[in-house]
Amino acid sequence: MVNPVAPRCPQCGSPVTDESATLIRHSYGSPVVWNESWWQQPPRCFACGFELQSDVTVKTGHSSPVQEGHSQIQIQPGVSLAWTFLDYLDYCPFIEIQISRTFAAESGGLAQQERIRLTPEEWQAIAAQLQGPLQPLVHQQSWWIDTT
Ligand SMILES: [Zn+2]
Numbered sequence: 001m002v003n004p005v006a007p008r009c010p011q012c013g014s015p016v017t018d019e020s021a022t023l024i025r026h027s028y029g030s031p032v033v034w035n036e037s038w039w040q041q042p043p044r045c046f047a048c049g050f051e052l053q054s055d056v057t058v059k060t061g062h063s064s065p066v067q068e069g070h071s072q073i074q075i076q077p078g079v080s081l082a083w084t085f086l087d088y089l090d091y092c093p094f095i096e097i098q099i100s101r102t103f104a105a106e107s108g109g110l111a112q113q114e115r116i117r118l119t120p121e122e123w124q125a126i127a128a129q130l131q132g133p134l135q136p137l138v139h140q141q142s143w144w145i146d147t148t
Helices: 120-131
Strands: 054-059 072-087 090-102 113-118
Touching: 090 120, 113 120
Parallel strands: none
Antiparallel strands: 054 072, 072 090, 090 113
16 A cells, blocks of 8 residues: 655654655556655655754774774665566665674674665564564673683
8 A cells, every 4th residue: 555645754744755746647557655756866854854864873882992882873765676577667665774883893793884775664573573572682781801
């Protein structure tokens, strides 16, 4: 089910996209979605310009005795295209998270750079698990051992 109505901006309360501009009908009854303009434009609120992407830094990850570790986290929307049938081009939105860490781990651990793209439904499922039955995972703590 496609919802052509844009959600409200968390900053100003107006719809985040100009709904009249999204009422472009495509061939063969293709649906009209409020976020179609994000395919080619930065994700900003149409009314107030609020950026619907973020760049935050948190103290986390590996640390050394002389430098505390941190992660820079960038979150932004994107669109994935796939030919899923003969002449059927499917546009699937995703939310991309890129992380840059102060320190990398040994192989198989936390990398210095990470990038993951998941659909909104996948992110919602993950958030529901981490806010529900898997909540203790969010409260894990780091520890260290001095080997000298
Ligand atoms: Zn706004």
